[in-house]
Amino acid sequence: MATQEQRTSIVWDYAPAPESPDHVRLRDSYGLFIDGDFRDPGDGTRVQSINPATEEVVAEVAFAGPGDVRRAVEAARAAQPGWAALSGLERGKYLFRVARLIQERARELAVVESMDGGKPIRESRDVDVPLAAAHFFHYAGWADKLSYGMGGRAVEPLGVAGQIVPWNFPLLMAAWKLAPALACGNTAVLKPAETTPVTALLLAEILQEAELPPGVVQIVPGDGAAGATLVREPDIDKVAFTGSTSVGKNIQAALAGRGIPLTLELGGKSANIVFEDAALDQAVEGIVNGIFFNQGHVCCAGSRLLIQESVAETVVSKLWDRMGRLRVGDPLDKNTDVGAINSREQLERITALVASGEEEGAVRRTVVCDLPDRGYWFAPTLFTGVAPAHRIAAEEIFGPVVSVLTFRTQAEAIEKANSTPYGLAAGIWTDKGSKAFEVAAALQAGVVWQNTYNKFDPSAAFGGYKESGFGREGGMSGLRPYLRHDVSDPGVTL
Amino acid sequence: MSDRLPVRKTYKLFIGGAFVRSESGRYDRAGEFNIPRGSRKDVRDAVAAARKAAVGWAGKTAYNRGQILYRFAEALESRAADIGAERSDVEASIDVLVHYAGWTDKFQPVLGGINPVAAPFLSFSVPEPTGVVGVVAPDSPPLLGLVAELAPALAAANTVVAVLSEDRPLPGLDLGEVMGIADVPGGVVNLISGRRSELAPALAGHHALSAIVNATGELAAEIDKLASESVTRVRHTSPATDYATATADPLSRLEAVTELKTAWHPVGA
Numbered sequence: 001m002a003t004q005e006q007r008t009s010i011v012w013d014y015a016p017a018p019e020s021p022d023h024v025r026l027r028d029s030y031g032l033f034i035d036g037d038f039r040d041p042g043d044g045t046r047v048q049s050i051n052p053a054t055e056e057v058v059a060e061v062a063f064a065g066p067g068d069v070r071r072a073v074e075a076a077r078a079a080q081p082g083w084a085a086l087s088g089l090e091r092g093k094y095l096f097r098v099a100r101l102i103q104e105r106a107r108e109l110a111v112v113e114s115m116d117g118g119k120p121i122r123e124s125r126d127v128d129v130p131l132a133a134a135h136f137f138h139y140a141g142w143a144d145k146l147s148y149g150m151g152g153r154a155v156e157p158l159g160v161a162g163q164i165v166p167w168n169f170p171l172l173m174a175a176w177k178l179a180p181a182l183a184c185g186n187t188a189v190l191k192p193a194e195t196t197p198v199t200a201l202l203l204a205e206i207l208q209e210a211e212l213p214p215g216v217v218q219i220v221p222g223d224g225a226a227g228a229t230l231v232r233e234p235d236i237d238k239v240a241f242t243g244s245t246s247v248g249k250n251i252q253a254a255l256a257g258r259g260i261p262l263t264l265e266l267g268g269k270s271a272n273i274v275f276e277d278a279a280l281d282q283a284v285e286g287i288v289n290g291i292f293f294n295q296g297h298v299c300c301a302g303s304r305l306l307i308q309e310s311v312a313e314t315v316v317s318k319l320w321d322r323m324g325r326l327r328v329g330d331p332l333d334k335n336t337d338v339g340a341i342n343s344r345e346q347l348e349r350i351t352a353l354v355a356s357g358e359e360e361g362a363v364r365r366t367v368v369c370d371l372p373d374r375g376y377w378f379a380p381t382l383f384t385g386v387a388p389a390h391r392i393a394a395e396e397i398f399g400p401v402v403s404v405l406t407f408r409t410q411a412e413a414i415e416k417a418n419s420t421p422y423g424l425a426a427g428i429w430t431d432k433g434s435k436a437f438e439v440a441a442a443l444q445a446g447v448v449w450q451n452t453y454n455k456f457d458p459s460a461a462f463g464g465y466k467e468s469g470f471g472r473e474g475g476m477s478g479l480r481p482y483l484r485h486d487v488s489d490p491g492v493t494l
Numbered sequence: 495m496s497d498r499l500p501v502r503k504t505y506k507l508f509i510g511g512a513f514v515r516s517e518s519g520r521y522d523r524a525g526e527f528n529i530p531r532g533s534r535k536d537v538r539d540a541v542a543a544a545r546k547a548a549v550g551w552a553g554k555t556a557y558n559r560g561q562i563l564y565r566f567a568e569a570l571e572s573r574a575a576d577i578g579a580e581r582s583d584v585e586a587s588i589d590v591l592v593h594y595a596g597w598t599d600k601f602q603p604v605l606g607g608i609n610p611v612a613a614p615f616l617s618f619s620v621p622e623p624t625g626v627v628g629v630v631a632p633d634s635p636p637l638l639g640l641v642a643e644l645a646p647a648l649a650a651a652n653t654v655v656a657v658l659s660e661d662r663p664l665p666g667l668d669l670g671e672v673m674g675i676a677d678v679p680g681g682v683v684n685l686i687s688g689r690r691s692e693l694a695p696a697l698a699g700h701h702a703l704s705a706i707v708n709a710t711g712e713l714a715a716e717i718d719k720l721a722s723e724s725v726t727r728v729r730h731t732s733p734a735t736d737y738a739t740a741t742a743d744p745l746s747r748l749e750a751v752t753e754l755k756t757a758w759h760p761v762g763a
Contacts, residue, residue: 257715
């Protein structure tokens with residue numbers, strides 16, 4: 001392993017600037033949010049949610065057992081007809097309230113998100129929480145306009161949606177799932193991720209404060225078993241899952257023959273392509289954002305960096321230099337760029353994949369920096385000399401690790417970018433407009449960013465090709481997974 | 495007295511634009527004809543042919559694809575009497591082709607558009623073909639049941655491998671011959687006759703297949719399970735019985751075989 005000389009600047013050049021957690025008022029223990037209130041688990045358990053940066057307890061949280069999941073589905077079923085019977089305007093007004101309350105409690109939510117998941121406060125404050133509010137605001141406005149979003153077709157809700165979200169953007173993914181489902185007149189049972197349930201429970205408080213009718217949303221934290229139970233519940237009408245491709249395949253198989261609509265937003269190994277005519281300094285910033293944003297715990301992370309041969313050495317050198325200036329550490333420090341790895345399990349996975357990269361002959365460089373004594377950390381890492389067959393070039397690492405490959409021609413870049421079972425996202429760095437459009441059209445990826453990366457907006461569809469899943473979230477297309485064409489009313493007359 | 499011996503037709507599978515016997519050498523009897531009984535290997539060959547044809551077909555302009563689908567309708571009209579199906583079945587199929595010929599350059603703005611994002615980017619979402627679409631055609635109606643699922647897949651710029659009606663494969667095989675004169679490029683549509691219970695699972699489990707449309711009402715659990723191995727998109731639908739049911743919800747048919755791509759391009763410095 002190549003190393004860099006010990007950085008001297010990073011420790012002293014900024015004074016610590018921690019965001020204060022004083023205004024956070026967490027309960028000691030959270031129940032399962034079912035039928036409008038926090039309930040004791042019946043056959044579930046209580047577990048401690050851990051801050052991955054300190055290994056201290058954030059809060060105690062109830063985990064749902066199978067009976068609890070059943071209870072949640074029953075509550076959602078009971079509430080669904082009433083919720084669907086509300087006018088679209090009234091449903092929308094509840095969602096607008098939720099959006100506003102998220103904005104009001106934004107600071108608290110951001111701090112808790114960083115405590116529970118390890119992400120830098122700068123990101124939870126500037127990305128996760130504002131986007132969560134924006135999603136509710138966007139879909140609130142759809143609630144009374146649904147048929148316009150469906151090509152003029154008459155529509156009806158599906159019923160009860162079972163929704164499972166991952167640990168990398170806990171509150172934001174909850175918003176992505178709940179906002180469209182509710183706008184369309186469905187009720188929901190949401191299962192937050194095992195390691196990051198707390199902000200979803202704060203969202204439950206917000207739903208109470210918004211006076212959302214009981215039963216419209218249930219929030220039942222739990223581990224993978226709870227998710228497996230939820231998707232196998234007989235009385236659900238829709239499943240939406242964001243997470244790994246392997247679990248997504250299991251869910252698709254579990255639903256076989258049941259006729260339940262499914263949306264899958266799965267893993268990725270997204271190519272970030274740098275052409276020789278790109279603005280290279282700008283590209284380097286984009287590469288950093290693409291792979292080190294949220295410690296690389298991003299399904300669409302630009303984890304395969306494809307650089308045109310003529311500029312590869314320059315870009316790698318600039319990138320390595322820039323990586324040396326990343327500040328790794330306390331997620332609550334406003335100057336932190338890279339926070340804590342979400343869990344011990346994830347740290348072990350990253351460590352194992354990085355070790356495989358070295359074993360298979362790629363050249364590793366890891367930034368040398370002081371890491372806190374406690375918590376889970378992985379310093380930003382760059383691999384060169386990567387062959388397409390290496391595990392680090394093919395498998396999702398989901399950590400702050402970028403694999404560099406090179407290409408000579410545009411055709412080769414496209415071929416390499418598409419040569420993966422995944423198809424979630426891609427980046428293109430070039431100053432030639434026509435080339436950007438041509439390459440964007442040729443990439444098999446659900447989202448393509450030109451001269452930028454990791455941009456999200458509630459009005460823009462997000463979702464994958466191939467084994468990165470199917471169905472879209474965001475915008476008009478995000479409505480379709482939660483509606484059916486009402487065949488009793490032809491809508492558009494042909 | 496007519497002593498002339500009629501020339502019988504040899505029915506073949508339609509793969510990669512060529513009329514071929516099943517590689518297995520097997521056949522079934524349908525009336526006075528022998529019908530090839532396609533094999534798993536034929537399915538794999540057909541998927542490979544469809545994959546090969548996908549880039550060229552998707553690369554054609556929407557206008558061009560519309561004209562080809564319309565010409566397909568023209569060709570079917572002119573050969574209507576030669577198709578071994580009821581007249582109403584053939585006529586509905588022709589009209590469905592005309593309907594979807596018109597969709598080729600219209601579904602994009604209906605399913606996609608400009609995204610009004612809160613940042614200085616031109617962000618837009620466009621439906622693109624998902625790739626190779628498998629169609630498991632119902633037994634009846636033998637032609638429309640196939641065309642109702644084939645036409646939207648083609649309109650959305652996909653290539654297709656179809657498993658034909660098991661009861662009545664002749665109309666589907668006849669359709670292959672019509673395509674030969676309709677400017678539909680070789681490999682864009684591939685037609686296989688045989689046992690559905692053998693062919694449909696081979697199709698659903700093929701990892702190069704992007705989506706599968708099952709219009710039979712059968713085999714749902716098996717198809718779903720095989721499709722999950724490579725996150726293949728699945729749509730189960732009941733057979734179209736007439737023109738109205740084949741075109742009642744064209745957007746759902748088109749959506750099922752498209753991928754929405756969102757592109758972000760910077761605006762300004």
